[in-house]
Amino acid sequence: MISPDSNLYKNIVTTWKTPGEQWLAQFPTHIKKIEALWNLEPIQPIDNLSFHFVGATKRRSDGLEVVIKTGCDIESLDRERQWLRHFNGVAAQVLESDKNLGVTMMERLVPGTTLKHSKQLDDDAQTLIIAEMIRELNSRSIISGAFKHLAELAKDLDVLEGAVDPRMLSKARGIFSELTFDRSQDRLLHGDLHHDNILKHKHSWKVIDPHGYIGDPTFEMAVMMYNPLDAYPVNRPLRKTLERRMSILNEYINFDMQRMKAWAFAAAMISTAWDYGDTKKLLGIPFLVAQELRS
Ligand SMILES: Nc1ncnc2c1ncn2[C@@H]1O[C@H](COP(=O)(O)OP(=O)(O)O)[C@@H](O)[C@H]1O
Ligand SMILES: [Mg+2]
Structure with missing residues (x-):
């Protein structure tokens, strides 16, 4: 059901290595167990999956349309659920979960179009929707020990040692230490808030797929600045897009x-580091954004 040629398959192997391969090998049995556990109709994969398997189905008992999300990193799925439950209403509703199987059943967002695919909205309109989302999340946030602090991300920059201008690296490290020192205004953040993780649901927008970090509320706007990775606006210079988005926010x-x-800048450097760790290449929008914002 997960083709070895698919992005999902490749991403799972690159990210989780042997445990990822083992998880893929037992996937057909795994899906059968999930269908049996909650008495579901056969689960159909959603298009364009990246790191987790997400499938749509119906609950046989009442015909409710649901999605299931599952993957090999059980702990991160567990944190994701805690986060989604805390932000219930703004986030897709969690209906059931099984920690051992590493699976979440959620309400199916309808039509579920991502902000990225909402082509009738221009970049300004999309930025405004993200701004509204940030405001809503920020107003309901708590602090919880289950989540990492943003400060812990800084060590992910180490892989860029020798690969990028050392001044960029020290600037990014400096930002992490300076902006995570005073923790009095910290909030529970989504941490990966961008155009692929905001979905249309009836007449509103709901958020999915949090990383879940504790930290400075302003960080929440940083990830959208280098997104969507595969559909970044090309009709104007990068600097203009960045300035325009920041002025709206x-x-x-x-x-x-x-x-x-x-x-x-710091978030773009972290994303660059993650890419570089996987590919040993400095390609992609995050690095361009980091270069644009370095001064
Ligand atoms: N509750 C949901 N309702 C409808 N579609 C969903 C739902 N959750 C996820 N999806 C779809 O599945 C895709 C992948 O889900 P996501 O949680 O972002 O996975 P990943 O962790 O791999 O990025 C989303 O882009 C969206 O299209
Ligand atoms: Mg996602």
């Missing part, structure tokens, strides 16, 4: 311009 949620610029 500043107007709508009052985030400080310098702080946004700093976090956008």
Whole structure:
């Protein structure tokens, strides 16, 4: 059911190595267990999967349309569920879960179009929807010990040692230490808030797929600055897109311009480090964004 040629298959093997391969090998049995556990109709994979298997189905007992999300990293799926439950209403509703199987059953968002695929909305309109989402999340946030602090991300930069200009690296490290020192305003953050993780549901938008970090509220705008990775606006210079997005966020949620610029740079460097760790190449939008924001 997961083809070895698919992105999902390749990503799982690259990211989780042997445990990923083992998980893929037992996948057909795994899916059967999930269908039996909750008495579901056969689960149909959703298109364009990347790191987790997400499938749509119906609950036989009441015909409710649901999705199941499963993967080999059981702990991260567990944290994701805690996060989704805390933000229930703004986030897709968790209906059932099984920690041992590493699976979550969620309400199916309908039509479920991602913000990225909502082509009738231009970049400004999409940015405004993200701004509204950030405001909503920020107003309901708590602090919980189950989640990593943003400060812990800084060590992921180490892989870039010798690969990028050392000044970029020290700037990114400096931002992490400076902006994670005072923790008095910290919040529970989504941590991966961008156009692929915001889905249309009836007449509103709901969020999915959190990383879940504790930290400075302004960080929440940083990941969208280098997204969507595969559909970044090309109709104007990169700097214009970055400035325009920050000015909308500043107007709508009052985030400080310098702080946004700093976090956008640091987050782009983290994403660059993750890419470089996997590919040993400095390609892609995050690195371009980091270079644009370095001064
Ligand atoms: N509750 C949901 N309702 C409808 N579609 C969903 C739902 N959750 C996920 N999806 C679809 O599955 C895709 C992958 O889900 P996501 O949680 O982002 O996985 P990953 O962790 O691999 O990025 C989403 O882009 C979306 O299209
Ligand atoms: Mg996702």
